[in-house]
Amino acid sequence: MAKANRLNFLFGVFLLTCALVSRSAMAAETATLTVISYPARPPKLPLWLALDAGLFEKNGLKVSIKELDSREELIRSMQKRDGEIYAATANWIVSGIGDGFELVFVANTGYSVLKLLAHPSINRAEDLKGKKVGTGEPNSSQDRITRQALQRLGINPDKDVTLVPMGGRSITRLNALLKGDIDATTSNEDNLFDLERRGGINKIRVLADNESLKLFIGAGVDFAVSRALFKNSRSAVKRFLQSMCEAIGLAREDRSQADRIYGRYLDVKDPALLDFMYRTYVQGAIPQRPFPKTENVALGIEEFSSKPGLKGKRAEDLIDRTLLTELEREGFFNRLYGKPRTPSE
Template identity: 30%
Template sequence: MKTIGISRLVVTLFMGLALALVSCTAAPAPSKPAEAPKQEPKQVVKEEPKPAPTQAPKAEPKQQAKEEPKPTAKPTPKPQVIKMRAAYAAVDASFLPLWVTKEAGLFEKNALDVELLFVEGGTKVMQALIGGDLQVAGIGGAPLVSAALGGADVVQVATGAPVLPYKFVTVASINEPKDLKGKTVGVSGFGSASHFVTVLALQEFGLKPDEDVTIVQTGGLSARLSALQTGANHGTVLSPPILYITEKMGLKVLGDLTEMDVSIEQGALAVNKKYMRENEEAVRRFVRAFTEGIHYLKTQKQFSVNVMKNYLKMEDAAALDEAYEFVSKKATAKAKAPYVTEKGMRLLLEQNSNNPKAATANVKDFYDNRFVKELDDSGFIKKLYGE
């Protein structure tokens, strides 16, 4: 019995040990949750399909809008074309800048529709300007000053040829100035540029106009030349290119006025002051086109010679070439910026000394350089000449 009891005791102890062992091996189970942190890398954001911060610039769909072409700016509307009527007073080369401006399309370039007419004689042109038939007059300064002293509301705004483009031509029997005493000299009209220049020349010769010499109204260049050929007149002033054919006719050049150090407003532009006040932009465009015309004349010889040939209806190539050289290199030498000169206008006033108003007149009332000055100050003229 004791043996059995011992055996049971042993069995009981063995089973207790087994249970203890089982409990010992099961004890680590609760520690498994502690291993969870080892699996945390699977939770790292890196593995999620979120873009890395450094990749953000690649996703720029919204920024593409900046690269899209901007709406095209509306084109600046073309200026409204202004119609104007202008006239020149003589068929001589001093008006070549005006002719070239017209024929080269420079008025159209400046949004002007200009009808250019020939009205013989500065006095007649001034009458048309004063009467409103013209908006711009191409004249010498002399008829403008005479008209203004007479009360006309006119002003000069540019000068294309600020020199005397004349020579005093006589019949073959006149050998020296004193031979003109008691003779007849022709001008286009009283108060015209040719009249002013004739008086100036006679004074230079030491003669008294209207005392020593009779001055008569004869007409334009062709009419005055014909009067010399027929002997109706004994002398007159002529300008290029007709001037260059006088020697072939047996006529004499008594004096070269182009060599005189005289500033004169020749080939000038005049306007009605009232029109200028009400149509300032029109006058501005006209002066700008005229300034371009002077440059075009100086740089486009063959074109300019052809224009002169057509306007003068002359075929003499040598005379045309000489006329071009004179106008391009001498007559317009100081006209890149076609300012009206105070010296020239003052001289014109002095020649009107028989008019009491001339003594008290303010010379600056006869010209307005604002439009030329605008072009000059803006650099427009320097750009034209590449300066």
């Protein structure tokens, strides 16, 4: 009798243990995440497609995306701690960290394709000396990008040219170039596509781009998660990143998926523009392995270095690559793309 009671007791403990393990597994499988996103840009395709194609759900996540309309809204959202994950340009996330929000960068899904443009009479970078170059407001990320672009071409931005602050929108600076108010500026390639379609591409000359400058910063899509989420739900963050990587693979394999997403989220219906976006972003700017970019975070630290939360901080202090590195070591990317990594990826 005593033996039977003991067996019943052990069996009860076993069932209780199984129930607890099952409950824990179910909790892990149904992790709920809110992603705060601003602005809507083509390199956000992995986030949007992972949601629409059910990849988050497949990997045990319930993800909601809250799209914001302005950087002011983004800043307020960080102040209120509205989300667990933020998808935005790195400098604004760094600003939130400077204000005390404990966030860590875990991924980057691409950049805005950059061109350094000039008046057609300017044939080489050396011809920029003595000219007016449109840039962002002093000390802004856009201003720093313009300065870095010039420096990489051997131009001293403080001595060789006159920098003309014109705000953060590249279309504003491009229009100023077309009107002759400035002699050169940076612009994203999307604006050039529109200019070419209007028959005005002969009104500017491309002096350099991301590849020739080796400059892949600014207007990108960086992902940062709260350190609390990273510490307490590391598996959920890893599954979030895995889902986005699967979305990148899906878009590269099936263009119709990318066209559908750009149609839904960016209202792009024109076949020629969809073709341009697929070549420029899915096959170009969006990386197969979306590791966070140190230079993006460093640019933000430079811009907001006076904020107390950034005192003594380096870019590496705000970045964690371990989850994507784990996926890489586990052979996830080789299985996803069916081949070993090549240096260009």
